[in-house]
Amino acid sequence: MKNDTNVKEELNKRTSDDSGKKKSLRKSTSKKIADGIIFTLLSIFSISMVLPFVWMISTSLKTPGQTRTSTPEWIPDPIIWTKYVEIWEKAPLLTGFMNSTMYAVIVLSLGTFFTALGAFAFAKLKFPGREKLFLALLGTMMIPFPALMIPHYILFVNLGWIDSLLPLIIPAMLGNVFMMFFLRQFMNGISDEIIEAAKIDGSGFFGIFWKIMLPMIKPAIAAQVILWFMNVWNDYVGPLIYLHSPTNQTLPLMIANFNAYYDIQNDFPLIMAASLVSMIPLLIVFFAFQRHFVESMNYAGVKG
Template sequence: MSHKKRTKIADMLIFAALSAGAVVMIAPLLWMFSTSLKQKSDVFALPPVWIPADINWGKYLEIWEAGPLLTGIQNSLIISLSVCLVGTFSSSLAAFAFAKLRLAYKNVIFLLLLSAMMIPYPSLMIPQFSMFAGMGWVDTLLPLIIPPIFGNIVMIFFLRQYLINIPNSVIEAAKIDGSSFFGMFTKIIFPLIKPAVAAQLILWFMGVWNDYLAPIIYLNSPEKLTIQLVIANFNANYAIQTDYPLIMAASMIALLPMLVVFLIFQRQIIESIAISGVKG
């Protein structure tokens, strides 16, 4: 068998394996959308029906009255946008300092930051809750916004590794021109790392939007719940009534922003993975 034919067979096998993996990952999403269009009696029909004979869009209207879905979306947007935008700026500044500035013990501080990632979050939940309760922040969005805006350790690490590969001569030239450190960052460094920042910002936004554990610890009032808690309440209230089409419709609405973000910025997300492999 020739080398060209072996390569073609290998490519076909890889394509088949990737296609099977794609089907496994996409099938639950398609089933969720299909269920949201069904009648309650059709959800557990055997054999399973992917395309219902009687398509029902009514659940997408009913969900807005069944729970505080719009309020949950608004709260999640407030948290996600404020955390990611401000936190990305502070993380970029920190990465610039760790990578390019001459600071005493900066490597030790950086290692301490990385070691903090090894502390499991459950061990911090009670002390953090006690601290925020003493500050009167429980049942507000502040515990979910204030700590992350000071930076994300993963983003700092990623951007630092990216900045290390930028020649120091760029910094030295800016110093000779009389530029301040903040001026170097805004006019030189940030434009250079903008693709990496964009990729990390997208991934961070997706993580904050989908967060469930932290909001359920601090939020109680219906008007303060995030979208993930609203969906959990939908599941608790309507699963007993076997109203799975309503639950799936609400889940589709909650998932829609993430699908839009991924479809629009998938190039940056893929570049993020590539950059982390090459630059790291």
């Protein structure tokens, strides 16, 4: 009897082990299938995002006649590079590059500093009305830009700033509310004990901000700099309203005028070459800060 009982227990154990292995195998198989489906969908989405950029490169290397063919030609034959030389001869793109670079550098350098300083104040300093003032700042994000265009234009006319970069630079360099909100949330995740320890060591608030907080929030700043630079570099409405002289125009405004003129002549390779050249600074900034961008996203995900 004892032997029969032991045999039954052994059979039951093996059966349960086999069923457990089958369940884990089914789970592993279903997980692999789900991962495969997700990978396929993401690959299709990525290819659909890259294809327009590839088509722009292909078109910029063609002749105007090749762009009017009925069948798409992804690899031009022959490949022509002359359009990348012509764009500098047929439009003052270098002036546009210089104006856009000045606009972006001043706004991002000073604006990032003032925004981070404001975020530090709202995150770590205690003062009356702090939350109400911060909510008021967030409320300004709800005001659409068209509602402010006429008052802003009248103000800048009275100041004599029209047809200069000042209407674009001065308001933006004072700070970015969305970036301030993001950095404030990032700083709230940093322990207050670090601030108290720095105070005990005799450091002032600006010293704490400059020596402690700024190095700790570099990933968050890098992520926001990428997004802010995209908005500044691609800004079209502001320059269209305030800038009139060709020597003061930024690159997006010059590209728009350039495209409107050569679109009539069906010179699409020239248009694509100019558009691709205007994207180079965006790519440089992204690849320069992408590591910090990913770090900030990982931090936000872990914190969440």
